[in-house]
Amino acid sequence: MIWNEPKECMLPEERSRLQGKRLHKLVDKVYHNTPFYRRKMQEMNIMPDDIQTVDDIVKLPFTTKQDLRDNYPYGLFAVPMSEIVRIHASSGTTGKPTVVGYTRRDLSIWSEMIARSLSAFGANRHDICSVAYGYGLFTGGLGLHYGVEHLGATVIPMSSGNTAKQIQFMHDFGATAIACTPSYALYLAEAMEKAGNPRDEFKLRMGIFGAEPWTDNMRKEIETKLGINAYNIYGLSEVMGPGVSHECELKDGSHIIDDHFFPEIISPDTLEQLPYGEQGELVFTTLTKEGLPLLRYRTKDLCSITDEPCKCGRTSVRMSRIVGRSDDMLIIRGVNVFPSQIESVILEMEEFEPHYLLIVDRVNNLDILEVQVEVRDGYYSDEISKILALRNKIAHRLHNVLGISADIKLVEPYSIKRSEGKAQRVIDKRIFN
Numbered sequence: 357m358i359w360n361e362p363k364e365c366m367l368p369e370e371r372s373r374l375q376g377k378r379l380h381k382l383v384d385k386v387y388h389n390t391p392f393y394r395r396k397m398q399e400m401n402i403m404p405d406d407i408q409t410v411d412d413i414v415k416l417p418f419t420t421k422q423d424l425r426d427n428y429p430y431g432l433f434a435v436p437m438s439e440i441v442r443i444h445a446s447s448g449t450t451g452k453p454t455v456v457g458y459t460r461r462d463l464s465i466w467s468e469m470i471a472r473s474l475s476a477f478g479a480n481r482h483d484i485c486s487v488a489y490g491y492g493l494f495t496g497g498l499g500l501h502y503g504v505e506h507l508g509a510t511v512i513p514m515s516s517g518n519t520a521k522q523i524q525f526m527h528d529f530g531a532t533a534i535a536c537t538p539s540y541a542l543y544l545a546e547a548m549e550k551a552g553n554p555r556d557e558f559k560l561r562m563g564i565f566g567a568e569p570w571t572d573n574m575r576k577e578i579e580t581k582l583g584i585n586a587y588n589i590y591g592l593s594e595v596m597g598p599g600v601s602h603e604c605e606l607k608d609g610s611h612i613i614d615d616h617f618f619p620e621i622i623s624p625d626t627l628e629q630l631p632y633g634e635q636g637e638l639v640f641t642t643l644t645k646e647g648l649p650l651l652r653y654r655t656k657d658l659c660s661i662t663d664e665p666c667k668c669g670r671t672s673v674r675m676s677r678i679v680g681r682s683d684d685m686l687i688i689r690g691v692n693v694f695p696s697q698i699e700s701v702i703l704e705m706e707e708f709e710p711h712y713l714l715i716v717d718r719v720n721n722l723d724i725l726e727v728q729v730e731v732r733d734g735y736y737s738d739e740i741s742k743i744l745a746l747r748n749k750i751a752h753r754l755h756n757v758l759g760i761s762a763d764i765k766l767v768e769p770y771s772i773k774r775s776e777g778k779a780q781r782v783i784d785k786r787i788f789n
């Protein structure tokens with residue numbers, strides 16, 4: 357079902373007109389209410405009336421995470437605190453957290469965005485959704501929570517952790533949907549199997565997964581293990597939270613809620629806007645946000661966008677999966693490596709569990725990449741020759757994909773630490789050298 361057909365299926369010209377109108381209003385608002393933006397615009401010699409259509413967006417300044425940190429905690433808010441009804445903070449994956457504030461209207465738009473996502477996944481008011489994203493300052497838990505309620509489905513506010521109880525309640529309460537990180541979904545699947553819970557005793561049919569990069573191979577793994585349909589939901593607290601984009605039942609890229617968030621792809625080096633189809637850094641302008649409106653916020657997430665129509669009928673621009681964050685990119689002996697490339701190789705091979713850890717170090721001035729990966733039960737062997745053959749097989753495939761060699765360490769199932777939230781898959785020891 358399409359939740360908000362007039363908005364989600366607008367004709368491209370109609371959407372573009374709406375975006376232009378909203379953009380002009382936004383720029384006018386931040387110019388008058390946010391000293392930070394007024395200063396930036398004055399420095400660049402731009403007045404709000406210079407911005408009339410979405411094509412004018414390239415004249416506007418960028419905003420970075422550092423700008424939010426420099427104005428910690430409330431410096432970029434565009435309304436008085438009396439209008440702010442909720443605070444969240446980014447999870448701080450890459451440093452000091454950034455603080456975001458929402459007006460009542462912001463929260464209602466956010467819930468609507470998530471209701472759009474859930475409908476696109478095929479959820480409806482008969483669903484019972486266990487929200488296992490963390491509740492609290494992190495936007496995952498409360499974001500999904502109010503979205504599920506807005507859809508009219510039933511929410512089980514589990515929050516993260518306490519895996520045994522998660523499983524028991526999903527079972528006893530007849531949960532049909534689970535929302536959590538993809539890495540936690542795998543952990544849950546494993547724990548269910550270990551506890552001897554037969555899958556057909558669960559009513560689960562759908563997973564709502566995001567908050568960290570994951571691959572299509574990971575999707576297949578989760579879908580098979582849990583017997584569900586797994587969908588991608590993307591977002592970031594600075595822009596709103598989960599639901600900035602979502603897949604539809606076709607699973608062919610994620611629809612961006614672009615009547616509220618205008619997307620651009622830029623080259624992180626030249627900062628020039630790139631055409632549809634090219635990979636670069638995703639940038640968002642919040643067209644309707646009141647509490648913390650942002651002009652051209654640089655997400656650091658790398659992907660591409662397309663305006664090719666989707667068969668589902670939604671006409672918004674779609675984004676590819678996130679390849680990684682520019683901060684996640686490892687430069688090993690001068691070669692760019694994304695953890696997602698390694699994940700793809702591991703998950704294509706049936707000999708391995710989808711659990712891995714990358715350790716990067718520098719020994720004698722040379723970068724070393726160690727890939728620890730769990731060998732699946734039944735493939736582990738006491739015979740040295742078999743283990744060596746397996747190691748060579750994966751080493752060879754990784755070399756083909758990455759263009760550099762890695763030290764492979766095969767480990768037993770369950771030996772790599774599982775995550776309840778965002779997985780930490782890289783330990784870069786060079787930072788401390």
Ligand code: ADP
Binds near residue numbers: 447569592
């Ligand atoms: P932090 O930057 O501290 O992790 P957030 O909790 O707001 O703050 O996380 C937002 C980030 O999480 C995004 O910028 C992106 O890197 C990642 N993310 C969120 N959803 C997805 C997704 N579906 N696929 C890939 N990455 C995602």
Ligand code: ZN
Binds near residue numbers: 668670
């Ligand atoms: Zn679609």
